[in-house]
Amino acid sequence: MEALVAAVGNRVRRVLEVVQDVSLFCYSVLRSAFFPPFYKHEIIEQIHFALVGSLFIVMFSALVAGQALAIQLARELAKTGAKSELGHFMVISSVRALGPVLTGIVVASRMSAGITAELGAMKSSDQIDAMVAFGTDPMKRLVAPRMIGLWIALPVLTIIGDTLSVIGGGFIGLTYHVTLDSYYHGVGKYLTPANLLVGMIKPVFFAILITTVACWKGLTSEGGAKGVGVATTESVVISSVGILVTDFICTKLIFRILGW
Amino acid sequence: MIEFRNVDFSIDGRPILSNVSFVVQQRQTRVILGPSGSGKSTILRLLIGLWVPDAGNILVHGEDITQAGPDRLREIRKAMGIVFQHGALFDSMTVGENIGYTLLEDKHPEDEIEEVVAKYLTQVGLHPEIGDRMPEELSGGMQRRVAIARALAARNPGVLLYDEPTTGLDPQSAERITDLILHLRDTMGKTSIMVTHDIADAFKVGNRITVLNEGRSVFEGTPEDLNAAQDPFIAEFLEPFRKAVAAACQRMDEGGPSAGARFRPGTPRPQPGGTS
Numbered sequence: 001m002e003a004l005v006a007a008v009g010n011r012v013r014r015v016l017e018v019v020q021d022v023s024l025f026c027y028s029v030l031r032s033a034f035f036p037p038f039y040k041h042e043i044i045e046q047i048h049f050a051l052v053g054s055l056f057i058v059m060f061s062a063l064v065a066g067q068a069l070a071i072q073l074a075r076e077l078a079k080t081g082a083k084s085e086l087g088h089f090m091v092i093s094s095v096r097a098l099g100p101v102l103t104g105i106v107v108a109s110r111m112s113a114g115i116t117a118e119l120g121a122m123k124s125s126d127q128i129d130a131m132v133a134f135g136t137d138p139m140k141r142l143v144a145p146r147m148i149g150l151w152i153a154l155p156v157l158t159i160i161g162d163t164l165s166v167i168g169g170g171f172i173g174l175t176y177h178v179t180l181d182s183y184y185h186g187v188g189k190y191l192t193p194a195n196l197l198v199g200m201i202k203p204v205f206f207a208i209l210i211t212t213v214a215c216w217k218g219l220t221s222e223g224g225a226k227g228v229g230v231a232t233t234e235s236v237v238i239s240s241v242g243i244l245v246t247d248f249i250c251t252k253l254i255f256r257i258l259g260w
Numbered sequence: 261m262i263e264f265r266n267v268d269f270s271i272d273g274r275p276i277l278s279n280v281s282f283v284v285q286q287r288q289t290r291v292i293l294g295p296s297g298s299g300k301s302t303i304l305r306l307l308i309g310l311w312v313p314d315a316g317n318i319l320v321h322g323e324d325i326t327q328a329g330p331d332r333l334r335e336i337r338k339a340m341g342i343v344f345q346h347g348a349l350f351d352s353m354t355v356g357e358n359i360g361y362t363l364l365e366d367k368h369p370e371d372e373i374e375e376v377v378a379k380y381l382t383q384v385g386l387h388p389e390i391g392d393r394m395p396e397e398l399s400g401g402m403q404r405r406v407a408i409a410r411a412l413a414a415r416n417p418g419v420l421l422y423d424e425p426t427t428g429l430d431p432q433s434a435e436r437i438t439d440l441i442l443h444l445r446d447t448m449g450k451t452s453i454m455v456t457h458d459i460a461d462a463f464k465v466g467n468r469i470t471v472l473n474e475g476r477s478v479f480e481g482t483p484e485d486l487n488a489a490q491d492p493f494i495a496e497f498l499e500p501f502r503k504a505v506a507a508a509c510q511r512m513d514e515g516g517p518s519a520g521a522r523f524r525p526g527t528p529r530p531q532p533g534g535t536s
Contacts, residue, residue, distance in 0.1 A: 122350075122351075125346065125348055125351070126344040126345065126346070126348035127348050127349075127350055127351070129305070129310055129344065129348065130342070130344055130348040130349075130350070131350075132308075132310060133308045133310070133337060133340075133342045133344075134337075134361055134362050134365070134414055135334045135337055135338060135362065135365070136365060
């Protein structure tokens with residue numbers, strides 16, 4: 001029994017230590033992203049990598065997911081004779097909830113794997129130590145540009161994803177005899193600043209989550225190629241699950257703040 | 261001058277270095293010699309402040325770096341250039357960008373950087389045209405020379421640190437590297453610390469040698485003192501090298517057909533004495 005308690009105690013202690021390390025790392029990341037020096041070239045490179053690299057997959061996923069969502073909604077709304085509300089429901093579900101989460105998960109899968117693998121490989125080949133030895137702060141040069149890059153790319157991708165999701169829903173609506181006029185009337189009516197704000201705030205937090213997890217996993221990876229592989233897998237899993245948890249927390253907080 | 265004073269260092273309670281002391285005088289090369297896992301590379305990481313010792317002092321030109329804050333440490337590092345094991349070149353940058361890395365960081369004009377890159381590439385015996393290539397396009401020996409050029413171009417440091425600079429290289433490339441290290445000391449007056457497990461390199465390059473075993477310094481002295489040392493660990497450590505030299509010398513004296521294959525022209529004959 002004592003051994004079990006000790007084992008559980010050790011496990012809890014280790015988890016708390018990791019939480020503490022990640023929190024301190026996150027604080028350093030945010031501090032690095034707000035204070036100079038800023039590596040403009042690296043920031044532009046990261047925006048390009050996140051934005052252009054993820055664009056097609058985000059567009060495709062959003063279009064398909066939007067259409068699937070529209071089918072579900074149109075069928076249920078048809079039962080109550082409220083098919084004309086399809087645009088309204090599509091805006092609420094896509095812009096507020098599905099769009100940011102879907103984009104977040106797609107970008108998290110792609111970016112976390114890339115960031116962790118790159119930083120892990122740099123660490124295992126002493127490139128990070130070399131950088132420090134030559135007087136460069138890796139947080140400033142490697143981590144902050146990735147954070148800033150995602151802060152810019154993720155909201156833009158979310159807007160593109162939301163737009164395609166809503167457009168896809170419109171086409172599905174046609175097959176359920178919802179005219180485009182009626183659909184887009186609902187869309188326009190509920191595309192309010194508050195709804196847009198809810199959808200645009202989440203990507204900012206998702207960017208913090210993805211960068212923190214991916215960079216932390218990469219910079220703390222050990223054990224050569226195998227270690228980098230394990231860190232990359234963990235990074236993708238933690239980021240993806242983290243997106244869902246962050247979405248829940250953000251939704252709860254935003255609703256409370258807006259008094260909805 | 262660089263001084264290690266009674267330095268202790270451990271990772272997760274596991275001792276890596278215990279009570280290590282040595283002094284590196286100006287324009288001298290100190291070789292840290294020892295088997296794998298003896299804590300040799302740790303010394304360089306402590307010296308550039310990547311790690312902090314548990315106890316003891318590390319003095320660089322009289323200043324204790326263990327007491328220095330991050331900003332001061334960054335300034336102290338500017339006086340040192342380091343060549344990592346396997347080069348540690350930035351693989352997302354060209355050779356030229358690697359060599360001019362610190363100049364790029366300090367926002368020097370592009371033409372000045374190009375000039376410096378060409379100068380240091382020439383100095384390490386490489387053609388300036390390779391500046392446009394990526395590191396993975398170069399051989400191991402060339403990468404190591406680029407790493408030395410990068411260390412030199414980093415604000416022309418007075419102190420150069422080499423972490424296993426010849427590991428994994430063919431004899432000719434290894435010789436070029438050790439010749440370059442000697443050249444930099446003798447003609448440019450660089451103070452150096454070289455970490456290696458290669459006894460021939462240690463004898464060739466070192467003015468003073470420290471031998472580490474399981475994190476403890478078991479020998480400190482000149483290469484001649486090392487050759488004459490009676491310590492059982494030293495004798496055992498040097499034994500394979502002495503045997504190899506003796507066998508090679510015997511083959512060379514016999515003028516056998518394999519002599520040329522074993523000792524290519526230009527490869528220095530190590531001089532351990534005693535057994536040959």
